[in-house]
Amino acid sequence: MQAENPGFFYAIQLNEDNRMANVFWADARSRTAYMHFGDAVKLDTSYRVNQYRVPFAPFTGLNHHGQMILFGCALLFDDSEASFVWLFKTFLTAMNDRRPVSLITDQDRAIQTAMSQVFPGVRHCINKWHVLREGPEKLAHIFHVHPNFQAELYNCINLTETIEEFELSWSSIIEKYNLGAHDWLHSLYNARAQWVPAYFRDSFFAAITPNQGFDGSFFDGYVNQQTTLPIFFRQYELAIENWFEREIEADFDTICTTPVLRTPSPMEKQAADLYTRKIFTKFQEELVETFVYTANRIEGDGAISRFRVAKYEDVNKVYIVTLNYPEIRANCSCQMFEYSGILCRHILTVFTVTNVLTLPPHYILKRWTRNAKSGVGTDECGGDLHGQESLTSRYNSLCREAIKYAEDGAIATETYNVAMAALNEVGKKVSVVRKTVAKLAPPDSLATGAAYDDKKSSTSAPDTAPLLWPQQDEITRHFNLNDTGTPAQSVSDLNLPRMAPVSLHRDDTHPDNMVQ
Incomplete structure (x- = not known):
């Protein structure tokens, strides 16, 4: 191997x-x-x-x-x-x-x-999946009596954005359904700081959906029991x-299709050019939502100001955004950027009222951009979709050749500099060819939509239905890869590949x- x-x-x-x-x-x-x-x-x-x-x-x-x-x-x-x-x-x-x-x-x-x-x-x-995996069994009697309980618990766990909000929501549910003596829920609450998302929003987890963690395993569909x-x-x-x-x-x-813009904002156009389609959709959703939010300055009139941000029809749910205007740096109480690396609608609302028209570079995480894996420009196209039968062999062949030159190039500073210069030159040539591949793509694969659509509705439906825990059939649903009667092998009998x-x-x- x-x-x-x-x-x-x-x-x-x-x-x-x-x-x-x-x-x-x-x-x-x-x-x-x-x-x-x-x-x-x-x-x-x-x-x-x-x-x-x-x-x-x-x-x-x-x-x-x-x-x-x-x-x-x-x-x-x-x-x-x-x-x-x-x-x-x-x-x-x-x-x-x-x-x-x-x-x-x-x-x-x-x-x-x-x-x-x-x-x-x-x-x-x-x-979360591991913590909540016993939920259907432990809470079955509650679901039977109270059909809305699961949705409320889901919202409490996945949609609360601060620790205080989670605590209030959890207490309200426990009191509403008289569950103070429920041992399993009590154990979940005691360990809340180890698994509830609200306790981790101050750190980066690349969390772009509430159901993250319930999206299965990398090997789903390839391995069963x-x-x-x-x-x-x-x-x-x-x-x-x-x-x-x-x-x-x-x-x-x-890279080869054009997203439909929902606003006249230059920031949206900038994001469409920088982000991958999936991440742009998430950003666009946040940007469109700024149309129903207001931001009022509550403190400071110099370099640093604090804003009260709330939805028009929900003034009781308030977010606090602190803006350092000279540095164009902002922090929101929802901590969405810290958690996901995508700016929230609350900071974007403050940017709108303070005339910040484009995304500051420190709010563009390279890992979410279309050139996340390369320093070469952002216009190259993503490959030939009609020749993937030999994709692995082509990749491995390139790796073998690259390793040879890497070993020789690392011997001395002079060889290293020559090797790096050659790689940069090759990278430019590959980029040119990839652009050509994009131009040769079938016409129906390219978007023909307008650059701007004045609809103010939400840009996308949820990726998946809300899940508090995986459905039981999802836990065991895998393709049958071999005869279920095949006896298990001991470690000493395994025919391991030579590596x-x-x-x-x-x-x-x-x-x-x-x-x-």
Whole structure:
């Protein structure tokens, strides 16, 4: 695998009996993706909880299109605290010691302890799905008597924007339905600071939808509870290929079609040129909503001012925006920008009344832009959608050649400078060809809409219906990949793929010694 995929990283941990305890690997695409989008990471260990035959744990994140992507994958045959410490240290080594800003994991004491040791400065959040997975069983009798209860609980958990708002909403629900003695809800409340979104809005989680965390696993549709390890590796490759193809399609849609503008604002035009289509839609939704908000200055008339921002028909729900006008920096009490990296309607309303007509550069996160993965201009097109049968082979071939020149170029400063100059020149040529590909695209794939539409309605429907927890059929609905009667294999019987010289580590071995 390493011969076919330069940059492939892997490590194997042995237990005291010299048996394989855990395995971690990340291919070149995943490691490169992490360099661009590794600020917000999720570790999914639910496959162990749900008694899958393959006890694997993927590290995932979101790309600039809001699509789930894979950073690395582990097989955890041992789930001790030492194993998770090893896993996190190995993950860091694979990613060149670049730590994420935030990390979402399942609710597990061993994981939490390992997190505190390896990622002391990383914001750690417990996955909502894992916390709420018993909800349908624990609250079934309440749903039967009170049909509106689930929607109210959903709003309390997912739509409150401050800790105070969450606390008031939760207390109101508990009192309204007389649930003060409900043990399960009481346990959720006691752990609220570890999983409720309102407690994490001061940190970046790339959260662009309220249902984030309920969007399944990277391997949904590829792995089920009967999947054996040999089949898993085949399905792994298919899942990776699907990710790559979906990203190319989204790149093409972003760069080769024109979004319909809803306002005459130059800021909207600027955002349409900068953001990917998915992120622009989110931004546009916020911008359009400013038409129904007012902003009144309540303090300060110099460099720094505070504004009271509220909706016309809902003056009781107030947001406070602080604006440093000389620096054009603003903070909102909703903390949407800190949480998602997209400016909220409240700050945009203040920008409107203070004549800030374009987005300041410090509010444009590169990870959400169409050139998030490249320093080359923003006009290049996203690839040929008609030749993807050999996409992986083309990618791997380019990787192999690039690795050769990287090894030679890194020998000395002079060779490094020559190599970098050559890469920059090649990048320009590739960009020219990609533009040509865009021009050759079928006419019906290009948008013909007007540049401006004066409709003031919401720009998009919700991505998915509100979910408090996944439906039960969603938890188990996977394609049947192999005969359910296939017996489970022991670790000693597994026919593992050959992955070049193996890096072996005991529990107490530091990952710095790993062969990459």
